[in-house]
Amino acid sequence: MPTLSRRQPGPSRGEPHKARGMAESFGADAERYDRARPEYPEDLVRRIIAAAPGTDILDVGCGTGIEARQFLAAGCRVLGVEPDARMAEFARRTGVEVEVATFEDWDDGGRAFDAVVAGQSWHWVDPVAGGAKAARVLRPGGVLSVFAHAYDPPPGVADAFTAALREEAPASPVNAGPPRPAREVYQAMFDMFADGIRKTAGFGEPEEWRFDWERHYSRDEWLDLLPTTGALTQLPPDALARVLDSVGAAVDALGGGFTMAYTTIAVTATRNP
Secondary structure (H helix, E strand, C coil): CCECCCCCCCCCCCCHHHCHHHHCCHHHHHHHHHHHCCCCCHHHHHHHHHHCCCCEEEEECCCCCHHHHHHHHCCCEEEEEECCHHHHHHHHHCCCEEEECCCCCCCCCCCCEEEEEEECCHHHCCHHHHHHHHHHHEEEEEEEEEEEEEECCCHHHHHHHHHHHHHHCCCCHHHCCCCCCHHHHHHHHHHHHHHHHHHHCCECCCEEEEEEEEEEEEHHHHHHHHHHCCCCCCCCHHHHHHHHHHHHHHHHHCCCEEEEEEEEEEEEEEECC
8 A cells, every 4th residue: 555755845825824813614514524525435434444543533623523423423433523513513413422622722631542543634633733632531552543635626617716714814814825726735635744743753654545536516506515614614605605606607517517526635644663
């Protein structure tokens, strides 16, 4: 299985974990977030469980509990840590045990886990402090696995989104620099994750796992997902409506829907004995 390169990540667009306003903005519509955000490949869930020495899972930035419920369904015991109380409350209603805190400030109380996972959330954690915290709470041989979806909408849809966002939110950090393919952005981000894990000295060499899959979106389904992304969670309602109108017109031009090719990327490392 491939390991991550030690090359330097691409140009930085800041330190996301310090953007607390955006990091804790997703709970504004937790129900939509849970409804619209995709689950993770079952092969990823099974692979993490197979790599871990047991089934005690700590889910960092668990949000509404999307991946936590997948691990629960697979027979694991799961504790979520989530800084947004609104997201945590939604997750609790779905059967997930959650404690409200940022991971860096969370009190582990001496508890130990077989796996620490983070779905679509590790960029909101200090990459070095987070790795050190994970190493402290993992049992020997436990695994840290951080993962996210990389995807690029069809060019017409992506162009409409970029143009509308620049019009409605020109100061947004998402608009910093020219547009880059999502897979390039995510590769740079995951290289940064791997470097942070290496700096803790508590783990073996990080590995990269990839899972390719597809999902078809109707116009309404895509416009339901977009407001749950960090670029849009803080937009005023009228500005958000104009962005969605522009993107919706682009989806209509494709016949009212499209098939998205996803790559779910995971960086996984084993806690040293």
